[in-house]
């Protein structure tokens with residue numbers, strides 16, 4: 342089955358022409374023109390689709406899948422006010438694309454697509470069920486059950502970033518308190534890390550933390566930790582511990598015990614994975630303890646478009 346998968350991000354649109362689960366035929370990446378309103382973004386999509394349809398030649402393209410941040414009505418194919426897109430209220434994206442290209446169009450949110458991409462092409466291959474976590478500015482989540490995205494009653498399931506690990510914890514931008522995102526979302530993480538680095542004159546990152554704090558990234562923490570910086574390693578370890586708290590709650594709730602982590606901070610690898618596993622094991626119900634597993638996502642920024650391409654097959658099992 343040949344489909345087109347499109348990942349619409351704030352800065353770029355990434356698209357793939359693929360035979361689902363088998364091979365990538367062609368890819369495209371162009372500016373998403375997110376600041377110019379929905380009309381401009383849709384023009385970009387038509388351009389990318391036209392180019393990939395050309396590439397398909399005589400092969401029939403059986404559908405288009407689209408992943409995007411924001412609130413998405415997956416049944417109606419409408420995207421409501423995605424973050425970082427100008428003048429975008431409610432846009433019936435699925436019908437705008439299907440009317441022009443005469444193929445089925447499926448939409449889903451970016452985190453669900455990333456998890457589905459890993460399920461078909463990456464670290465989730467061979468797993469019936471797992472929870473994908475994308476660690477970025479926010480913490481996205483996608484629940485895969487029997488090879489398909491679990492959507493909940495209205496399509497909003499999987500928001501693992503807002504699982505609270507402390508009812509009295511720091512305020513999250515969702516209005517809640519102690520959400521895992523309010524600790525490990527990149528902005529929150531670096532805000533917590535800075536005073537620790539500023540107060541440790543022996544840290545290799547100390548000087549930058551004092552003179553140019555805005556330049557520090559999770560990658561700097563990882564590099565410093567790998568060079569033996571105990572403060573940086575401690576920050577990453579603490580991040581893993583907190584992720585493990587959330588993972589234990591999720592495992593207890595869903596009886597799903599495999600977690601895939603991707604996105605910026607996951608680049609720390611074992612510096613985060615091992616403490617996350619230890620923390621989750623120490624908290625989860627005993628029946629789940631031995632089956633807990635944390636894997637690193639494999640597809641990086643390609644996960645979204647590959648998962649979007651697989652939306653046309655999602656739900657019919659494998």
Ligand SMILES: [Zn+2]
Nearest residue numbers: 503513515520
């Ligand atoms: Zn929250």
